[in-house]
Amino acid sequence: MxxxxxxxxxxxxxxxxxxxxxxxxxxxxxxxxxxxxxxxxxxxxxxxxxxxxxxxxxxxxxxxxxxxxxxxxxxxxxxxxxxxxxxxxxxxxxxxxxxxxxxxxxxxxxxxxxxxxxxxxxxxxxxPLWLLLGEMAPEEIVSLVDFRYLSDAITQREALDILRRAEPGRAERIARLRSGGYAAYTTSPGWLGYDDDKLRRLCKEAMDLGFTQIKLKVGADLRDDRRRMRIAREVCGPGFRIAIDANQRWDVGSAIEWVNELKEFEPYWVEEPTSPDDVLGHAVIARALAPIKVATGEHVQNRVVFKQMLQAGSLSILQIDSARVGGVNENIAILLLAAKFGVPVCPHAGGVGLCELVQHLAMFDYVAVSGSAQDRVIEYVDHLHEHFVDPVVIENGRYQAPEAPGFSAAMRPExxxxxxxxxxxxxxxxxxxxxxxx
Amino acid sequence: MxxxxxxxxxxxxxxxxxxxxxxxxxxxxxxxxxxxxxxxxxxxxxxxxxxxxxxxxxxxxxxxxxxxxxxxxxxxxxxxxxxxxxxxxxxxxxxxxxxxxxxxxxxxxxxxxxxxxxxxxxxxxxxPLWLLLGEMAPEEIVSLVDFRYLSDAITQREALDILRRAEPGRAERIARLRSGGYAAYTTSPGWLGYDDDKLRRLCKEAMDLGFTQIKLKVGADLRDDRRRMRIAREVCGPGFRIAIDANQRWDVGSAIEWVNELKEFEPYWVEEPTSPDDVLGHAVIARALAPIKVATGEHVQNRVVFKQMLQAGSLSILQIDSARVGGVNENIAILLLAAKFGVPVCPHAGGVGLCELVQHLAMFDYVAVSGSAQDRVIEYVDHLHEHFVDPVVIENGRYQAPEAPGFSAAMRPExxxxxxxxxxxxxxxxxxxxxxxx
CATH class of the missing domain: 3.30.390.10 (Enolase-like, N-terminal domain)
Incomplete structure (x- = not known):
């Protein structure tokens, strides 16, 4: 062909x-x-x-x-x-x-x-895309990136260095992905529309399925959030990672106050506490709430805003989204930035087909960019996968490496x-x- | 009716x-x-x-x-x-x-x-819209604003205080606008496509027409920029305000280097030196190039980014645009932020009908928000006004206050x-x- x-x-x-x-x-x-x-x-x-x-x-x-x-x-x-x-x-x-x-x-x-x-x-x-990218020469990967507006944080040369440092272990990491997959966390228990019994049942199920982290939506009502966090913590036990997600609900001050009210339940990260455009606001929140981590990215519009969030210490978990910034190419830039600043990438997924796409980017990151799986998990939501030709496969709470050629993007014609x-x-x-x- | x-x-x-x-x-x-x-x-x-x-x-x-x-x-x-x-x-x-x-x-x-x-x-x-807004009660003006994501920089109460402080002089300022208009500057001489003779002629014309500031486009070729700045400075003489506009052409480092090469021609402000999303980058540039001012805003997407630019000292001239952020309402929020931080607003205009619209916002600012005309000028470009039912009127380099009811937004049916x-x-x-x- x-x-x-x-x-x-x-x-x-x-x-x-x-x-x-x-x-x-x-x-x-x-x-x-x-x-x-x-x-x-x-x-x-x-x-x-x-x-x-x-x-x-x-x-x-x-x-x-x-x-x-x-x-x-x-x-x-x-x-x-x-x-x-x-x-x-x-x-x-x-x-x-x-x-x-x-x-x-x-x-x-x-x-x-x-x-x-x-x-x-x-x-x-x-x-599969993750492998195609993961086997590319560092020079070719760098040629895919638009470095405009990035040079005060990462140069083409620095990007090349990062990729070259990760080259030696590539084959081993590819093999590891193929045998054991990539860790996932699940948001399925945490939607606001679910009642307490459903929350309890889904927390239990998540643990039984092998997930090592869950996420709850918060931000609509503080009393509800405290009750739901208490239930989740009770079911999951101490030390289990429970993230919370406010979906941009708060101003800077109210984010800090609200999360402080949930502190006793030990949230692992707080996601999207305020406007995704507010680099400085996230930095204030991150300083005030440490050691609770701040995570954001699903609505971050492009690499320029991610660059600043890394420069300002606005986040300690970077959440790429496969379909909001300029696709694969801009996500490579963002993965390189994250690697430069030493921040783990935990992709946003869910929606329609976002799990299918973003698994490729996380696996590419592991193979060829950060070279690390430490503290990295891909979001998993069990919605709508049945509409895809090559749906994600989760086993023991882990994304199994896709083997079909392509980006797993095709929806079924029906x-x-x-x-x-x-x-x-x-x-x-x-x-x-x-x-x-x- | x-x-x-x-x-x-x-x-x-x-x-x-x-x-x-x-x-x-x-x-x-x-x-x-x-x-x-x-x-x-x-x-x-x-x-x-x-x-x-x-x-x-x-x-x-x-x-x-x-x-x-x-x-x-x-x-x-x-x-x-x-x-x-x-x-x-x-x-x-x-x-x-x-x-x-x-x-x-x-x-x-x-x-x-x-x-x-x-x-x-x-x-x-x-x-006319400027008068409608300029005569509104402070409480009503504040009710038009969405304070979400702003409260760490300005509260509703602070906004109300700003508007109340400006109340006493309203009538006098309305009268002054009606008699003398609002200062303008012109970008007409400065487009990159024009040759040196045309540049020289248009600089001269701008001064003859009573404008006290012009603006040149820069950023394509440094030698050209130096030649064109030299010509403009020669024609306009020392002390005359000549702004330069790079339209986002540079990275942070190159912005600083490039403008330093133009320093001898005393640019008054440098506009859009880099990505409009780069709050921190603008702040670095502003510190490096002072006392040359940094101006930006025509591509700033919303009040949240303006807020941060004011918080970080990214700009010392704030350029609202009438039709990029969420219209009149969001521009009121931005005018209030500028007033709070004591930064003069010099609106972006030109394009199609942007002069017609934004004059109303600048005049409203003068009447009811900042209460000041100090160092404030509205951009003027003499393109395409003939297509509007109520085109702007410039006399002695000043926008004359529109008197027709409305927002001067209507284009001629033909x-x-x-x-x-x-x-x-x-x-x-x-x-x-x-x-x-x-």
């Missing part, structure tokens, strides 16, 4: 799951999400496709889909080539960058297309059809009215 | 001006912009409309327009009511905020709709038709091919 197939079409789908009907995924800021994907398929002249998507939680998924469609001229009619150059071409487009730059809808659209290109490339190479919005069978009827009402 | 007309429709237009044909508006990051507006008209059951828009520079204006359309359910079928509550409803929508939060395409869309609502409200009240993209007469033919080619 040619390694440079011609991309013949960029096809988009607005796919929405009516998750608000069950309150799966409910938290202090997102009471009724309908987990959605602005989905893209790159068709080629070979018998192979690249799939990617941006994750949203309902309204606006049409806008996100339109933004992906606007990127068609960058890829359609072109041969799959240097993905460093193509990524930079999209990010640096002088007219499109006005819509960001490098943030929000347009940047997430770039993410979806870049990830679809990587899915395509990994399929062509016949490898799911794409069934959950199409607003015309799919799931949305014809009462559901669509509920979604459209404000 | 009822003061609460029913909003019956939200209508959008993709309007693009082929400015790249003339190199008006060319700078180091934006070599060939086609100045564009994602334009919105709110129709009502009264004989009155609200107009607003987001400014873009070409590609992606369709995405921006789609994002505005997605906000229709928030306004259509509703009566014009409390604009504080309605603004917060849009910004806090739990599903839409996933697309930001509060940044990029979705936030600019909110800006367009919020500004159109204010245009409508000011027309109903029969006042211009909306002529520059419609891709179907308008201007785009039928060779022009549209040029725009679509990458």
């Amino acid at each position: 040619s390694r440079r197939p011609l991309i013949t079409a960029l096809e988009t789908h607005d796919i929405r799951f009516p998750t608000s009907r069950e309150l799966d995924g409910s938290d202090a800021m997102n009471p009724d999400p309908d987990y959605s994907a602005a989905y893209v398929i790159l068709r080629t002249d070979a018998a192979i496709e690249g799939h990617g998507f941006a994750f949203t939680i309902g309204r606006g998924n049409d806008v996100q889909t339109a933004a992906i469609k606007a990127l068609a001229p960058f890829v359609v009619g072109r041969r799959l080539d240097d993905l460093g150059a193509l990524y930079k071409e999209m990010v640096h487009d002088s007219q499109l960058r006005w819509l960001g730059p490098e943030k929000g809808v347009m940047h997430m659209a770039i993410s979806a297309v870049v990830n679809a290109l990587w899915d395509l490339k990994a399929k062509i190479e016949g490898k 799911s794409i059809a069934e959950y199409a919005y607003p015309g799919g069978p799931v949305w014809l009827g009462a559901g669509s009215e509920a979604l459209e009402s404000l | 009822s003061r609460r007309p029913l909003i019956t429709a939200l209508e959008t237009h993709d309007i693009r001006f082929p400015t790249s044909r003339e190199l008006d508006g060319s700078d180091a990051m934006n070599p060939d912009p086609d100045y564009s507006a994602a334009y919105v008209i709110l129709r009502t059951d009264a004989a009155i409309e609200g107009h607003g828009f987001a400014f873009t520079i070409g590609r992606g204006n369709d995405v921006q327009t789609a994002a505005i359309k997605a906000l229709a359910p928030f306004v259509v079928g509703r009566r014009l009511d409390d604009l504080g509550a309605l603004y917060k409803e849009m910004v806090h929508d739990s599903q839409l905020r996933w697309l930001g939060p509060e940044k990029g395409v979705m936030h600019m869309a909110i800006s367009a709709v919020v500004n159109a609502l204010w245009d409508l409200k000011a027309k109903i009240e029969g006042k 211009s909306i038709a002529e520059y419609a993209y891709p179907g308008g007469p201007v785009w039928l033919g060779a022009g549209s091919e040029a725009l679509e080619s990458l």
